[in-house]
Amino acid sequence: LQNHLNSYGVQPFYMGLDNTGNAHGVFLLNSNAMDLTLQETPALTYRTIGGILDFYVVLGPKPEDVVQQYTALVGRPVMPSYWALGFQLCRYGYKNDAEIADIYENMKRAKIPYDVQYADIDYMERQMDFTLGANFSGLPALVDRIRAEGMKFIILLDPAIAGNETKPYPAFTRGVQDDVFIKWPNSNDIVWGK
Template sequence: MAGSPETFPELLRYRLVTRRTTDALPCAVTLNKRQALSLFGNDISPVILEVEFQTRDRLRFRLYDPNRQRFEVPLKTDSPGVTADEASYDVEFADNSSHFRIKRKSTGTVLCDSPLVDLFFSKQYLQITTTVPSTSVYGFGEHEHPSFKHSMDFVTYGMFSRDQAPAPFANLYGVHPFYMCVEADSNAHGVLLLNSNAQDVSLSPNPSLTFHTIGGILDFYVFLGPTPENVIQQYTEAIGRPHMPAYWSLGFHLSRWGYGSIDVLKKTVNRMHYCDIPYVSMDFSVCMLILQSKVQ
């Protein structure tokens, strides 16, 4: 089970070997693989775990290969930096260096607890697990979800854009590796995995989350809220605010799905034209059919 110290043998684990702490960069540690033995091959060792206190309510931590450049999403965040005393969170390692934890100062709630036993950092396979403080987990678009609140009963969501019709637990048009967790005391926090490779996330009843991806680095942003509205404000502050489209670009939308024949599509186009409803087509083939119908 993800998050359990008995999941993988001792020889597969990473261990902390050095730690660096300053006011500007509160935590940077080096992790070494205990042995070259691997389940996936081409393990990377050492791995750097670097933590940045970006704002009072925003924390970034990333795991990367210090000896080889791997692709990182080119997101530039405005991060003036704060000291550990100014931040609303604490970062700590367990006494035996087996766990990396992020805690909310005001309540002591452990928001993220990542056991190094479940860390994999290979050339084409990366995995990290974290416990979450409650089962009230939301997010991970773009999928057709049965409910806003996710089931934690060993559910896995793939995140890799596919142009296909909506279906339960299937990839859709976008990828949003972001979740929000509402804690037992109604505080909320959010976490973003900034990675553009094919990936998935598994939810288990510990409760815990396990992220898997096939490339890049593990680059996480944690938003402390404490309200859901604050979490989204902090999230969009980091990745960019949504833009309001021009008024003239708004209109009715016809999906390209559900047309059993060209005749059905032609009738739909003619019906829109007859009712004087403006419309835009979704792809080139629909454009051609619309033009043909007007010519006829």
């Protein structure tokens, strides 16, 4: 990667293609941190901080064969639901539910194919999961209307529950009650994020 940032998921696999059109593939199955460096052809350097070095080589010989052999090894991709392949609209910064409703109506009026509308964390009260801010009190009715017209509506949730609220926060209270939070070893102290 040009920006040298970690990726959400990494599949260290490459396909080599020679001048005759023959192809092969190499996959390194290793869950440790690693760095791949593409050097002057024909060199590729794998560096990993540890683990087992399980290299798998698929021999093709055609590029399509390499892809089929690789996916037979790691698993075939799943075809998503038809609606998930359509146009989806998501952004951070909606001011209120009326703004989302206006965008929805404008898209319909312009006859732009549109399958999914999202609401990012701005619909929440102070960005707290499982809450609804005052500016989005009409969101449940809007979601019902959009879904009744055959579209999907996706509400974002972040995997974090605030534990330092001054007012009662039902998601945190219930999490403590149901003992769902990660704790330090040999302790009942919850592991807090930063």
